[in-house]
Amino acid sequence: ISPLVPTIGGTAAAFVISPALPSGLSISATTGIISGTPTQVSVAKDYTVTATINGSNYTAIVNIAVKDVAPTGLSYPSPNVYPVLSAIPALTPTVSGTVTGYSISPALPTGLSINASTGVISGTATQATAAILYTVTASNTAGSISATVSIAINKLTPTISLSNLSKTMGDPAFGIAATSNSTGAISYSSSNASVATINGNQVSLTGVGVTTLTATQAADAHYLAGTVTATLTVGDVAPSGLSYPGPNVYSVLSAIPALTPTVSGTVTGYSISPALPTGLSINASTGVISGTPTQSTAAIVYTITATNTAGSMIATVSIAVNKLVPTISMNNIRKTYGDPDFSIAAISNSPGKINYAINIASIATISGNIVTLKSGGIATITASQEATGIYEAATVKAQLLVNPLPKNGFEYPLMNILTIDKTIQPIKPMIQGVLSGFSISPALPSGLTIDQNTGYIIGTPTVLSKLTEYTVIATDGMLSLQAILNIQVNDIPPVFRYQPDRDIANPRLSINNAIPLSTGGKVVNYTISPALPIGIQLNAQTGLISGKITTLRNGVQEYLVTGTNSGGVATAKYSLVFNSAPTDILLSNYQVLENIPSGSQIGILNVADIDDGDTHNYQLVSGVGAIDNSNFEIRNNVLVSKSSFNYEQKNDYQIRIKVTDEGGLVYEKSFHILIIDVNEVPTLAAMGDIRVYNLTSEQVIGLSNMSTGNDLNQTLEVQLSSNKSNLFESFKVVGNQILFALKPEVFGNDVIIKVLVKDNGGISNGGVDTMVRTFVLGIDPLPKVTASPEQVSLGKTTQLEVEAAHAIEYRWKNSIAMIGSSVVKNPIVRPIQDDQFAVTVKNKWGYTADGSVKVNVVMDYALESNNILTPNGDGHNDRWMVANIELYPDNEVAVYDKAGKLVYREKGYRNQWDGKLNGVPLKDDAYFYIIQFNKPNVKPIKGYLTIIH
Numbered sequence: 001i002s003p004l005v006p007t008i009g010g011t012a013a014a015f016v017i018s019p020a021l022p023s024g025l026s027i028s029a030t031t032g033i034i035s036g037t038p039t040q041v042s043v044a045k046d047y048t049v050t051a052t053i054n055g056s057n058y059t060a061i062v063n064i065a066v067k068d069v070a071p072t073g074l075s076y077p078s079p080n081v082y083p084v085l086s087a088i089p090a091l092t093p094t095v096s097g098t099v100t101g102y103s104i105s106p107a108l109p110t111g112l113s114i115n116a117s118t119g120v121i122s123g124t125a126t127q128a129t130a131a132i133l134y135t136v137t138a139s140n141t142a143g144s145i146s147a148t149v150s151i152a153i154n155k156l157t158p159t160i161s162l163s164n165l166s167k168t169m170g171d172p173a174f175g176i177a178a179t180s181n182s183t184g185a186i187s188y189s190s191s192n193a194s195v196a197t198i199n200g201n202q203v204s205l206t207g208v209g210v211t212t213l214t215a216t217q218a219a220d221a222h223y224l225a226g227t228v229t230a231t232l233t234v235g236d237v238a239p240s241g242l243s244y245p246g247p248n249v250y251s252v253l254s255a256i257p258a259l260t261p262t263v264s265g266t267v268t269g270y271s272i273s274p275a276l277p278t279g280l281s282i283n284a285s286t287g288v289i290s291g292t293p294t295q296s297t298a299a300i301v302y303t304i305t306a307t308n309t310a311g312s313m314i315a316t317v318s319i320a321v322n323k324l325v326p327t328i329s330m331n332n333i334r335k336t337y338g339d340p341d342f343s344i345a346a347i348s349n350s351p352g353k354i355n356y357a358i359n360i361a362s363i364a365t366i367s368g369n370i371v372t373l374k375s376g377g378i379a380t381i382t383a384s385q386e387a388t389g390i391y392e393a394a395t396v397k398a399q400l401l402v403n404p405l406p407k408n409g410f411e412y413p414l415m416n417i418l419t420i421d422k423t424i425q426p427i428k429p430m431i432q433g434v435l436s437g438f439s440i441s442p443a444l445p446s447g448l449t450i451d452q453n454t455g456y457i458i459g460t461p462t463v464l465s466k467l468t469e470y471t472v473i474a475t476d477g478m479l480s481l482q483a484i485l486n487i488q489v490n491d492i493p494p495v496f497r498y499q500p501d502r503d504i505a506n507p508r509l510s511i512n513n514a515i516p517l518s519t520g521g522k523v524v525n526y527t528i529s530p531a532l533p534i535g536i537q538l539n540a541q542t543g544l545i546s547g548k549i550t551t552l553r554n555g556v557q558e559y560l561v562t563g564t565n566s567g568g569v570a571t572a573k574y575s576l577v578f579n580s581a582p583t584d585i586l587l588s589n590y591q592v593l594e595n596i597p598s599g600s601q602i603g604i605l606n607v608a609d610i611d612d613g614d615t616h617n618y619q620l621v622s623g624v625g626a627i628d629n630s631n632f633e634i635r636n637n638v639l640v641s642k643s644s645f646n647y648e649q650k651n652d653y654q655i656r657i658k659v660t661d662e663g664g665l666v667y668e669k670s671f672h673i674l675i676i677d678v679n680e681v682p683t684l685a686a687m688g689d690i691r692v693y694n695l696t697s698e699q700v701i702g703l704s705n706m707s708t709g710n711d712l713n714q715t716l717e718v719q720l721s722s723n724k725s726n727l728f729e730s731f732k733v734v735g736n737q738i739l740f741a742l743k744p745e746v747f748g749n750d751v752i753i754k755v756l757v758k759d760n761g762g763i764s765n766g767g768v769d770t771m772v773r774t775f776v777l778g779i780d781p782l783p784k785v786t787a788s789p790e791q792v793s794l795g796k797t798t799q800l801e802v803e804a805a806h807a808i809e810y811r812w813k814n815s816i817a818m819i820g821s822s823v824v825k826n827p828i829v830r831p832i833q834d835d836q837f838a839v840t841v842k843n844k845w846g847y848t849a850d851g852s853v854k855v856n857v858v859m860d861y862a863l864e865s866n867n868i869l870t871p872n873g874d875g876h877n878d879r880w881m882v883a884n885i886e887l888y889p890d891n892e893v894a895v896y897d898k899a900g901k902l903v904y905r906e907k908g909y910r911n912q913w914d915g916k917l918n919g920v921p922l923k924d925d926a927y928f929y930i931i932q933f934n935k936p937n938v939k940p941i942k943g944y945l946t947i948i949h
Contacts, residue, residue, distance in 0.1 A: 001025070002877030004034035004062060005868035007926070007946045010053040017049050022066045034062065035876050041098065041141065042066040043797050043819050043828055044883070063864045063883060070143025071097035076121070076136065079150035084128045084222045088112065091121035091149065099138040101822045106134065109153050116811060117823055125153040127221060141819060141830075158182035158223040162215045162230040168237050168310070168625055169266060171672055173204045174652060177712045178215035182223035189214045195234050201713070208236050208266070208309065237670055238311025238624045239265040241583055244289070244304065247318035247558045252296045252390050256280065259289035259317065267306040274302065277321050293321040295389060310624040318558075326350035326391045330383050330398040332413070334430075337376045337402050343369050344398075346383035350391035355384045363402055376402045378414050410435055410455065410474060412485035418461050419567065420489055424448070427457040429483060435474040442470065445489050457487075464566060465489035493568035495520030498545070498561070502575040505549045508613045511536065514574055516543035516563065523563030523570070530559065536576070545574060553578035554663050577610065581665035584608035585618075585657055587639065590671065593765050594647040594678045602632065602639040602673065607659050614661045625670025626656035632673070647677040648710045679761025680709045681768040682716060687755070691778035691806055693841075693849035694747040696729065701738040701777075708759045719756040727751060727779070747781040780805035783841045783851035787829075791856040795884035797830045798855055802839050809842040831857050832887060863888070863931060869947045871915040880913045880945060882931065890934040895927050895945070903927065915947045924948050 006015075015032035024039035032051055044065035051058050073096040082088045093102070102119035111126035119138060131152035137144050160180040167174075176198075178186050188198045192211035197204050203213070211232050219225040241264040250256045261270075270287035279294040287306060299320035305312050328348035335342070344366075346354050356366045360379040365372050371381075379400045387393040401414050410431040418424050429438075438455035447462035455474060467488040474481055496518040503511045516523065526543040536547040543563060558575045589603030607616050618637055620629045631643045632655055645653075653673040660666045685705035692699055708714040718733040725731060727749055729741040738755070757771045783804035792798045802810060802825060812822040814837050819828040829837060838852040866881040885891055895904040895913070903917045909931075915922050924947055931941040 001035065001038065002866075002875060002879065002881070003868070003870055004866060005870055005877060005946070005948055006032040006049065006051065006060060007867050007944070008032070008051065008053065012051040012053045013055075014052045015049060017047050017062075019045075019047065021047065022064065025064070033876075034064075038066040040066065041068045041819070043830065044795065065883065068100075068140040068142040069097050071095050071099050071138045071140060071145050074136070074138045074145045074147040076147055076149035078148065079131060079152070081131070081152045081154060082125060083156050084125050084153050085156065087124045088122060091151075093119040093136065093138065093147070095119070095138055095145070098140050100140045100818060100820065102136060102138050104134050104136045106132070108134065109151065112151070117821065121149070121151075127153065128155040129153045139816065141816070155219065155224045156182075156222055158184070158217060158226040160186075160215065160217055160226045160228045162213060162228045164231045164233075165213075166233045166235065167205055168235050168654070168670070168672075169205060169208050170237055171205055171652070172674070173202050175201050175712075176203055176213065176215075177201060178217070178228055180217055180223075180226070182217055182220050182226065184218040184220040184223060184225065186215050186217045189216070190232070196232055203232070205234050208234050210234070235624075236268075236308040236310040237265045239263050239267050239306040239308060239313045240667070240669060242304070242306050242313045242315040244315055244317035246316075246556065247299060247320070249299070249320045249322060250293060251324055252293050252321050253324065255292045256290065261287040261304070261306070261315070263287070263306055263313075265310075266308050268308045269306075271305050271307070272302050273305075274300070276302065277319065280319070289317070289319075296321045296323045323387065323392045324350070324390055326352070326385060326394045328354075328383065328385055328394045328396045330381070330396045332399040332401070332415070333371075333381070334401045334403075335373055337373055339373055341370050341372045344371055344381065344383075345369060346385070346396055348385055348394065350385055350388055350394065352386040352388045352391055352393065355386075357382050357384070358400065364400055371400070373402050378402075409433070409481050409483075410472075411483045412457075412472065414485060416485060416487045418487065418489045420461055420464055420491055422492075423460040424458070427485065427487075429455040429472070429474075431455070433476050435476055435481065438472055438474045440470050440472045442468070444470070445487065448487075461489040463489065464491055491524075491565040491567035492521030494518065494523045494563045494565050494570040496523060496543070496563055496570060497572045498574045501573060502577065504610055504612065505533070505536065505553075505576045505578055506611050506613065507549055507552055510548040511546065511576070514545035516561070516572065520570065521565045521567045524565045525563070527562045528559050528574075529562070530557070532559065533557075533576070549578070552663055554580075554665060556580070579614070579661065579663035579665060580610050582607045582609045582614075582616065582659050582661055582667040585659050585667060585669040585671075587671055591674050591676050592641065592645060593676050594645050594651075596641060596644060598641055598643050600641045602641055605634070605637040605639060605657070605659075607661075607667075609661060611661065614663075616662075617660045619658055619660075621656055621658040621668060623656045623668065623670075625654045628653035628673070629655050631655075645675045646710075647675045648712065651675040651677070676765060677711065677761075678765045679714075679759065679763065679767025679769055680711055682709050682757045682759045682771045683707045684755065684757045684771045684773050687773045687775040689776040689778065690845040690847070691780050691843060692742075692845070692847040693780050693782055693804070693843070694742055694745070695782070695849055696741060696744055698730065698739055698741045699847065701740070703733075703736045703738065703755065706736050706757060708761070711759065711761050714759045714761050717758045717760070719758065721754045721756070722777075723752045724749060742779060747779045749779050751777040751779065753777050780843070782849050783807070783839065785837070785839055785851040785853040787837070787853045787855045790853070791858055792831070793858050794832065794887050795830065797828050799826055799828055800837055800839075800853060801826045802841060802851060804841040804843070804849065804851070806843040806845075807841045808844045811840045811842075813838045813840070829855065831855050833857050859888075863941055865929070865931075865941075865943055865945065867943065867945045869915045869945055870949065871921060871947070872949055878914060879911055880915065881911050882909065885909055885911065885931075888933060892932045892934070893929065894932075895929045897922070897927055898925065921949065922947055 017027045022038045022042040025036040027034045047062050049060045075094045101116050104114045109125045109129045112123040114121050133148050133150050137146045158180050162178040190196045190198050190211045194207045195209040195211040213230045213232050215228050217226045243262045272282045277293045277297045280291040282289050301316050301318050305314050326348050330346040358366050358379050358381050363377040363379040381398050381400050383396050385394045399415050410429045412429050438452050440450045445461045445465040448459040450457050469486050472483045496516045498514045499517050526540050528538045533549050535550040538545050556577050561572050563570050586606040587603045605618050618634045633640050656670045658668045720733050727746045731740045755773045759769050761769050783802050785802045787798050787800050817829045817831045834856050836854050840850050842848045864883045868877050869880050870877040892907045893909040926944050926946050
């Protein structure tokens with residue numbers, strides 16, 4: 001500064017000043033000159049200088065204010081790009097000079113703020129914005145400077161994940177849920193609809209194979225859109241329950257009825273061992289055995305294996321191919337002794353060689369197939385056909401009647417086999433001559449008669465009759481002649497079946513009586529092959545099959561029952577099913593509530609077994625579909641949990657169970673145990689008591705950690721209540737915020753607020769769907785702002801004061817008139833005109849309120865002049881300084897020497913005079929000055945100044 005030199009009347013010995021000068025300034029104890037370089041801003045203040053002159057103390061007042069220099073060189077790093085929801089590195093300004101306050105325009109992204117004292121921009125942005133150029137203004141009492149800074153807040157890339165899945169064909173539809181730190185809506189798709197389709201988030205399996213599941217998430221306020229893929233592998237369940245009908249007996253050269261397997265699950269291929277009889281084949285895709293066998297075989301048990309990608313299962317089937325019974329026939333032959341040799345030929349559908357023989361060589365002989373007659377009589381010719389690869393061996397008989405006929409005579413067909421209740425074709429005699437008076441002995445079977453005139457035997461036999469020789473006597477008028485014939489009356493050939501024709505046999509129960517039902521002739525004798533097991537009997541007379549086996553056996557046995565009578569032979573099939581393997585495992589319950597304790601009963605096991613009364617043993621076994629066996633155990637026939645289940649972590653468990661019956665036969669099956677979601681309590685962070693100012697504008701209370709909890713795809717409802725609802729103009733919840741507006745003048749009240757969060761998961765199965773939080777909302781009066789004094793002279797200062805409950809932060813908005821910090825409770829201001837000073841107060845709960853006070857400025861034209869002028873270029877008092885004169889631009893200054901001569905005049909003086917007249921320095925002396933104002937009734941200011949070079 002220019003030195004402040006005192007004007008002294010006399011010789012001063014010592015100078016002291018009070019209070020202490022602003023930092024950097026000092027007073028010379030010997031000269032009283034105040035000089036130096038001020039290092040801090042200081043408000044205008046009166047300092048008292050005490051000088052000891054000629055042994056007496058005198059005082060003078062000097063008013064000193066240290067004003068600031070406007071800041072310069074303001075800049076920020078730019079441009080700046082940050083991710084949303086992450087704290088940004090502090091943006092610190094570079095600036096020259098002191099700064100009493102910073103402001104920014106437009107408003108920063110939500111979550112970022114500028115420190116009004118330091119200008120540092122910091123915080124965590126909670127919303128994304130494009131790049132915006134912000135203007136920051138740094139101010140002090142001397143002026144301000146602005147700089148720009150570019151800030152962009154980018155959305156985050158979401159972290160989204162979706163687990164690979166393995167399922168088994170036949171599994172029920174299931175839900176999938178990608179996890180993400182974004183809240184954007186997620187949609188799902190499947191790349192291969194032949195493996196799986198998706199509706200919403202529900203996946204339905206359509207086939208075995210692999211598909212790619214894609215989760216596509218829409219962008220939200222904080223995160224970009226995102227996608228993730230996972231692989232769904234759908235495997236097969238090993239086939240089960242494979243069986244074929246059997247045993248099966250067929251005839252060679254006849255197409256067999258298709259043998260179609262019964263099986264559970266998908267099968268990708270069938271194979272058989274050993275090879276089937278020639279002409280039969282198995283379809284590798286369907287397992288159907290079909291064809292026309294071209295060779296005979298004994299009964300063979302074949303093993304069929306059904307396979308898919310998950311495993312295989314075997315079953316057996318018995319097949320026998322019998323040779324055909326040839327259809328062979330040969331006619332009876334009538335000859336007369338003396339006839340030439342003749343050939344015979346049996347007719348057959350078999351190509352087997354036929355040999356011929358005769359039982360009475362005295363009547364005829366056979367060589368090859370040539371017959372030579374030897375005498376009259378009746379003989380039997382037998383044709384024996386050898387077996388071939390296709391046909392069985394066979395025989396047929398025919399009667400050879402050789403009769404040397406007399407001149408007059410007759411004869412009948414020698415053998416006559418008749419059927420009871422069937423009208424016969426007349427048995428006619430071959431007659432030479434004229435005969436009459438036919439009679440027969442013994443009497444014919446009932447229903448048959450002989451015509452006395454023609455000798456015809458006619459009628460319908462009504463009784464069975466063994467082969468009987470009959471003599472017929474006739475006369476030619478002179479002699480009695482006779483002829484012999486044989487008649488046998490046979491029964492109707494038998495036809496029968498069994499009811500039932502199949503039964504279960506085990507040592508605990510008698511079988512149902514199997515009764516033959518006949519639709520033909522009565523059977524007189526029954527036989528069975530192979531032999532029945534011990535305990536089961538066949539009644540040879542009635543055909544009844546009954547009894548109970550004595551020892552346990554496995555498998556199935558087919559029996560052939562043969563029934564005979566005089567009319568022929570018939571057969572019927574009968575089967576016994578001994579101990580059979582179980583065909584299914586049944587579980588009473590497949591669904592389990594999540595969070596049940598370990599050791600809880602899941603369900604009761606049962607078995608499908610054709611064998612009544614079988615005992616069964618259950619156990620968990622390894623194999624396809626056994627990946628979660630360790631989470632369960634079986635106690636007798638009860639499936640029990642060994643752990644607690646969390647639906648959100650895993651909702652489908654696969655186990656494999658084997659059952660063994662008392663015969664040691666087994667069946668295995670995989671199960672899916674489905675976990676049922678139990679609604680879990682929604683979440684809402686605990687809320688402490690808060691206090692707000694009595695604003696009538698809308699205010700906000702944030703609700704944090706508000707969610708449906710661990711449950712997915714639920715909606716949330718929030719209900720709000722208060723014990724003093726009459727204090728509110730509006731009171732509601734929007735999103736995760738409570739929005740409220742108070743009625744005027746309701747401060748001093750404590751309000752209890754209850755927030756109830758409810759999801760739509762319900763309370764079934766013990767679920768919890770509500771969470772309640774309660775807190776106290778205190779209402780404080782608005783801040784009260786005062787100024788002391790409220791009226792000041794132009795250029796003077798006043799102190800502001802604000803009283804606000806629980807206040808921790810103050811922000812005054814009129815920084816130009818502010819001296820010192822604008823973020824203190826009681827700042828000093830120097831207004832240059834009537835001014836309103838506004839302040840924003842924040843309490844420790846983050847709630848703000850505004851207040852203001854008006855300060856009136858009195859234009860009393862009180863100026864203080866520096867009475868020392870030392871224009872020597874040392875930077876101290878080189879110009880005549882009149883404090884605060886710049887506040888009165890309508891001033892006019894005039895300076896006179898002792899002689900009354902005008903040495904300087906200036907209108908609108910701005911402290912620029914350096915003690916020169918027309919560029920020539922005035923001599924050292926005292927000068928008189930007058931400061932006038934262009935205002936009525938305002939007195940001029942007068943005084944003296946001293947020029948010292």
